[in-house]
Amino acid sequence: MEKNIELFKKISLFKGMEENEIIQLINCLGAIKKKYSKNTQIFESGIKNIHVGILISGEVHIVEEDVYGNQNIFFRLHQGDIFGEVFTLINIINSATIPVAITECEVLLIDKNSILTPCNKICSSHIKLIENLLYNVANKAFDLHSKVLILSKRTTRDKLLTFLSCKSRESGDQLFSISFNRQQLADFLCVDRSALSVELSKLKKEGILDYHKNTFRINTDIIDNASIRC
Amino acid sequence: MEKNIELFKKISLFKGMEENEIIQLINCLGAIKKKYSKNTQIFESGIKNIHVGILISGEVHIVEEDVYGNQNIFFRLHQGDIFGEVFTLINIINSATIPVAITECEVLLIDKNSILTPCNKICSSHIKLIENLLYNVANKAFDLHSKVLILSKRTTRDKLLTFLSCKSRESGDQLFSISFNRQQLADFLCVDRSALSVELSKLKKEGILDYHKNTFRINTDIIDNASIRC
DNA sequence: GAAAGTATGTTGGTTTTACAACGAAAGGAG
DNA sequence: CTCCTTTCGTTGTAAAACCAACATACTTTC
Numbered sequence: 001m002e003k004n005i006e007l008f009k010k011i012s013l014f015k016g017m018e019e020n021e022i023i024q025l026i027n028c029l030g031a032i033k034k035k036y037s038k039n040t041q042i043f044e045s046g047i048k049n050i051h052v053g054i055l056i057s058g059e060v061h062i063v064e065e066d067v068y069g070n071q072n073i074f075f076r077l078h079q080g081d082i083f084g085e086v087f088t089l090i091n092i093i094n095s096a097t098i099p100v101a102i103t104e105c106e107v108l109l110i111d112k113n114s115i116l117t118p119c120n121k122i123c124s125s126h127i128k129l130i131e132n133l134l135y136n137v138a139n140k141a142f143d144l145h146s147k148v149l150i151l152s153k154r155t156t157r158d159k160l161l162t163f164l165s166c167k168s169r170e171s172g173d174q175l176f177s178i179s180f181n182r183q184q185l186a187d188f189l190c191v192d193r194s195a196l197s198v199e200l201s202k203l204k205k206e207g208i209l210d211y212h213k214n215t216f217r218i219n220t221d222i223i224d225n226a227s228i229r230c
Numbered sequence: 231m232e233k234n235i236e237l238f239k240k241i242s243l244f245k246g247m248e249e250n251e252i253i254q255l256i257n258c259l260g261a262i263k264k265k266y267s268k269n270t271q272i273f274e275s276g277i278k279n280i281h282v283g284i285l286i287s288g289e290v291h292i293v294e295e296d297v298y299g300n301q302n303i304f305f306r307l308h309q310g311d312i313f314g315e316v317f318t319l320i321n322i323i324n325s326a327t328i329p330v331a332i333t334e335c336e337v338l339l340i341d342k343n344s345i346l347t348p349c350n351k352i353c354s355s356h357i358k359l360i361e362n363l364l365y366n367v368a369n370k371a372f373d374l375h376s377k378v379l380i381l382s383k384r385t386t387r388d389k390l391l392t393f394l395s396c397k398s399r400e401s402g403d404q405l406f407s408i409s410f411n412r413q414q415l416a417d418f419l420c421v422d423r424s425a426l427s428v429e430l431s432k433l434k435k436e437g438i439l440d441y442h443k444n445t446f447r448i449n450t451d452i453i454d455n456a457s458i459r460c
Numbered sequence: 461g462a463a464a465g466t467a468t469g470t471t472g473g474t475t476t477t478a479c480a481a482c483g484a485a486a487g488g489a490g
Numbered sequence: 491c492t493c494c495t496t497t498c499g500t501t502g503t504a505a506a507a508c509c510a511a512c513a514t515a516c517t518t519t520c
Contacts, residue, residue: 064379072382074375086375089368095457097375116361127357131346134364138319141367144374145304145316145327149294151381152302152420154508155476182498190382192478197499213486213498227325384478385506412468422508427469443468443516 004056004108011054011080012139013132017125025125029114034107042099042107043084049093051109052085058105059179063187064097073187075143076102076179082136088112089137146228151190156199159189164209164216165223166230175217234286234338241284241310242369243362247355255355259344264337272329272337273314279323281339282315288335289409293417294327303417305373306332306409312366318342319367376458381420386429389419394439394446395453396460405447 005023008014014022033056036042042060043049055077062074062083074097077083083099086092089112115129146166153159163185167176178185186193203209210217235253238244244252263286266272272290273279285307292304292313304327307313313329316322319342345359376396383389393415397406408415416423433439440447 064382066383070382070384072379074378086368086371089365090372092372092457094455097379127360130357130360130364134360134367135319137364137367137371138316141316141371141374142320142322144371144378147378148304148374148381149302149327151378152294152300153296154300154420157476181496190384194479194499194501195477198477198501201499225324227322387506424469424471424509425507428471428507431469 007056007080011082012136013054013082013129015132015135016128021125025129029110031108031110034109036101036105036107038101038104040101042101045096045098046094048091049084049088050112052088052112052115053083053099054108054110055079055081055083056106056108059102060099060105060107061102061184062097063100070190071187072190073180073184074147076184076188085112085133086137086140143229146230149226149228150230156189156191156195157203159191160196160199160203161208161222162224162226162228163189163230164218165226166228167216168218168223169225170229174220174223175215177215179214181214237286237310241312242366243284243312243359245362245365246358251355255359259340261338261340264339265334266331266337267334268331270331272331275326275328276324278321279314279318280342282318282342282345283313283329284338284340285309285311285313286336286338289332290329290335290337291332291414292327293330300420301417302420303410303414304377306414306418315342315363316367316370373459376460379456379458380460386419386421386425387433389421390426390429390433391438391452392454392456392458393419393460394448395456396458397446398448398453399455400459404450404453405445407445409444411444 005019008022008026009017009019014025017025036058042053043051057079060077060081060083062077064072064074066072075083077099087095087097115133150159150162153162167178168174170176180188182197183193186196189196200209200211204211208219208222235249238252238256239247239249244255247255266288272283273281287309290307290311290313292307294302294304296302305313307329317325317327345363380389380392383392397408398404400406410418412427413423416426419426430439430441434441438449438452
């Protein structure tokens, strides 16, 4: 586990902690590491989950599939991201929203109760941990808020431009890449893939946008400065 | 302020605390009470907000208006609800999402820093307070997650049925009332009001739904048990 | 109780989306 | 290189949503 210490130091949950403090905490929390192969669910659906997950390597999507087979992608998680904490904290059991491994990946699993029940030994770290968890959940709420802002747009074009503006602002450049392919982007925006392609083509014709595969260049005066994050 | 103590005892932020503990905490936090008249903004937009708000009386909508004038209603807040905490916690400054007083209302304002900076006197209450804030933010994240689930539906019908199913499950009865009027419901579902009315009429004709004003009766075998909350 | 204002339902025209199907391009495996 | 799979753009059609305008019902005000 110690070989991951450089990663752990960057994780929001351990922010403001010293190296030895983190190692002690990881042991104290009884964290376990688990591997998942491509296209497998990380928490079993229908079973009450008591773990908070931290993504160590690989890519994970938080998805929900509706009755028509449409996949709704909530988030794409990257190294160091925390997941499962919201549902676990408030004891939501039968959610159909689940983390799916998009590539082979490694995950650190921490029992929720060991986070919330203060242990005698390292109480000061524990308070920091809970505060860090608070900031983490607040950030997740903000990400969900951003997603609502995108989905609240009435047209595919507006959804798309809101998303791309955000990505451009995030990268600080008109030229930027996204980690979704077309189908995944459509699933993230909750629109039809072919309709998305049509809209992309139109925007290209109109000179508002240029793109090749997953690399985009967006016209600067289209970018709006709404405070969102995708 | 003490006359509101019965309300404060019910507020999630003060859960698990004794009456005198709460009174002490309110004073220690330097909370102030403020009145807002109908249709006024509670936090000024564009100005960095450092307050967490608690709704004491009246009704508040969290809204965002887009460039076309469409109002997007995120939430309807009721007595005891907490707001502004997510943006304040993570220092989002120029959000266009703002709390608006729908009726005349009273609000308790608490400086974020007095919550996060532990005071010497009542440290045990303070830890409880931060834990309660954590649960509160997790619940807000879940509410936003629920809203994403509604907006991810492709048709007005599916958005509407998801919302009404949720409300019916919440009330534990096929017969239930909602606090939105038609325009507000349309704004919450992010659809056109007249299209919403058309869809409601269709559902009534098909025998799936019956309604009069804000009271609805929904066919039991339509109600799905998705874990969401609206 | 009349008048004014507000909320809801209805209709028709226009725009947008979903859906299915197809073909071209890109990528991988043998 | 060839075959196979995946990804992406395109097209046409049917369904759905938006929008504006209007009619009716309900509320509020004086």
